[in-house]
Amino acid sequence: MLVVPLIERKRDGRALTPEEWSALVAAYTDGRVPDYQMSALLMAVLLRGLERQELAALTDAMLASGQRLSFDSWPTPRVDKHSTGGVGDKVSLVLAPLVAACGVAVPMMSGRGLGHTGGTLDKLEAIPGFRTGLSLAEAKAQVLKLGCAMIGQTPEIAPADRRIYALRDVTGTVEAIPLIAASIMSKKLAEGLNALVLDVKRGSGAFLPRLEQSLELARTMIALGEDRGCPTVALLTAMDRPLGRACGNALETEEAIVALRGEGPEDLLEVTYALGAEMLLAAGIEKTSKRARQRLANALASGLAAEKFEQVIEAQGGNPKVVEDPSVLPQAKEVEVYAAPRTGVVAKVEPKTIGRAVVAMGGGRRKVEDEVDPTVGFVITVKPGDKVLAGEPIASVFARDPGGMKLGFEALQQAIVVGDKLTEKPLPLISHRVTTHGVEELKR
Missing domain, CATH: 1.20.970.10 (Transferase, Pyrimidine Nucleoside Phosphorylase; Chain C)
Incomplete structure (x- = not known):
């Protein structure tokens, strides 16, 4: 042509x-x-x-380049969640089994680490034996049996996206909002969903840091979903600091397991509850957000969510004992505590610096063929606004060698700023809810 x-x-x-x-x-x-x-x-x-008609045509063409999951007349509602990526974002590991434990099927297709952001597949593969490379047939069978599968993009799904994405990565076109939207939605629409919930990150650690960019991306993806019969809603969540405490694959997996027992960091649980409530509402399982959140809390407290994660791990070849005993996860060779350099207030915890350091320490990829060390990373126990004393432990560094430990300490010195006061107000954890009807400001 x-x-x-x-x-x-x-x-x-x-x-x-x-x-x-x-x-x-x-x-x-x-x-x-x-x-x-x-x-x-x-x-x-x-x-x-791209004009709306063009974007629709591009997305449809990418979707049509491969196969689609089909659940025919199976009555169980199917809802997935997609995050645009962040540092410490282990929400999917908690959310998928939690929502599945509430009666919604979750055929979750995730990605690997990209740039400074971590990837759900790398976190799952920190679990010994866990297999993310299921075929479409295997994924469908597991969803029908357990109500949940957590897989990577297979060669059968949107192969056009796979080629175009690789090209965007080396041609300076990653940030094109129409291309981001088409890439995400061509994969999600192939999952055979009844609805989709989006977690669109904003702030310094997001790929699109500015509010107007995040809103544009959310609106674009919602329009694509709605026009194809997949009701779609988005929450805008903060990525001006890491989510939770752990950053790094095995460390984040351990934190997710703790959260499945209802004991995780407050910010991680709040984002999980908010997205989970949207998924239950979209599925028609509950009619109000309050009732949806209560159902989610009950699934955590009863142990049903943790049990569902065990079932998924076992079905995909992993060691299910990790849910009861996270020490089954691979452990870092070196661990050292990082102390506050002075007395004062934590003014900033810069997520992009932390994410890049995890990659530099071996916990992410600079090239596609790079091996990932799941053990390295950080556990950061302070947030912007916290008061600290000089010498007080505020983080731990997990490294595979002295060189990695040095990189980790240097990153923390740069990322965690302690001053006399909070100089910039942190973003609301969940700031906006976006639907086909408009934008609602939440500020929570």
């Missing part, structure tokens, strides 16, 4: 037809369009944007 005229039209701010997008995506997926031409088109999209 002739691609240059399409690139020129998009460069000049004019729309391509749905038929052109469909043909272009199909041709790129099977290798008939070279990377350099698709790169030029992606940059044009970044600079010029």
Whole structure:
């Protein structure tokens, strides 16, 4: 096909037809369009944007490039959650089994670490033996049996997205909101969902830090979901500090297990409850947020959520004993305590610095083929606004060697700022609820 005229039209701010997008995506997926031409088109999209009809056509073409999960007439409601990514964001590990324990099926497809943000798959694979690479048939069978599967993107799901995403990563087009939305929704719409809940991060540790960017992304994904018969709602949550205390794969998995017992950090539990309530409401399991939150709390307190996680772990080849005994997780070779450098108030805990340090210490990837060390990372026990004394322990560093320990201490010195007072008010943990009807400011 002739691609240059399409690139020129998009460069000049004019729309391509749905038929052109469909043909272009199909041709790129099977290798008939070279990377350099698709790169030029992606940059044009970044600079010029997409009209709603174009975005719909691109998403549909990416979705149509692969297979879709189908549950036919199975009556159990199916709802998933997607996060745009953050530091310390282990919510999915708590949320999926918790919501499944409340009677909603959760066919959760997740990703690996990206940039400074951690990935759900890497956290799950910190559990000895846990297999995230299920086929679609295996995932469907497990959802039908247990009500939950936690898998990675399979080769069968949106292969066009896999190719386009890899190209975006090396062409400076990751931040294009239409491309982010199409990438996320082409995968989520392949899961056979009745509804979708989005956790859109904002703040310095998010990929799109500004409020207006987060709102635009939320609205864009909601429109894509609603137009395809998948009711979609988004919560905007804070990523101007790490979520919870643990940052690093095995450490976050352990914290998630603690949270499944109802004992986790308050901010982690609050975000989990808020997203879980939206999932129960979307599924029609409960009619009010208050009743939904109570059902979630009961599932934690009764042990049903922890039991569901055990079942999922065992079904996917992992060691289920980890839920009762987190010491089954791999342990760091070196652990040292980091103390407050002075008496004062914690003014900042910068998540991006922490996330990048985890990667540098071996807990993330700089290249796709890199091995991840699940043991390294941080446990940070202070939040902005906390008062501390000089010499008081405020964090721990988990490293595999002295070099990693040095990197960890240097990162904490940069990320945790202790001053005389709080200089900038932290973002509300959950600031906005976005639906097809509009934006509601929450400030909680």
